[in-house]
Amino acid sequence: MADRTLLLDRLARQRVRTIEWARALDTDELVRPVTPSETDDGAAWSAFDHLAHLLRIERAFLTMAQSTLAGDEAPVKIPGRTFEEKLAAVHAANEAHLAEQRGRTLDDVLRDLADARAATLEFIDSITDEQLDTPMPGAPWGDGTIAGVLGANGLHERQHITWVDDAADRS
Secondary structure (H helix, E strand, O other): OOOHHHHHHHHHHHHHHHHHHHHHOOHHHHHOOOEOOOOOOOOOEOHHHHHHHHHHHHHHHHHHHHHHHOOOOOOOOOOOOOHHHHHHHHHHHHHHHHHHHOOOOHHHHHHHHHHHHHHHHHHHHHOOHHHHOOEOOOOOOOOOEHHHHHHHHHHHHHHHHHHHHHHOOOO
């Protein structure tokens, strides 16, 4: 059974760390390309791009969790039949999202990240323990339950920060 208090606490603490990390970056560090795109035609990602990506995933995971509880038997909406096709679709969607986000301010993205995390925390707080333990069909993240997938957001954030810091030699 998922530990609701631990899940809520970890997600809240990680978001604070992520926002503090982002605010500590100077303008050059924020926009300098540091990691390669996962698509052949995509631009290298900056720290800002990684933050915008985190926003996309937070919202997507919450939508999947809500769809699962609404009875959707296939809440993970990733096109493609093979793993490679699905991965390519995810990478293409990431690039499309980043193209929409570029030109926004850091404050805008951080506000949206805070709002997205607040929505996730509110959702977790609004459902039962049994619902938290509900398997999310097709979800490869965490342990595949709603709690596991939503909890993966914190790990996902830490991973992206590590990639940026390592690539920029900030560690």
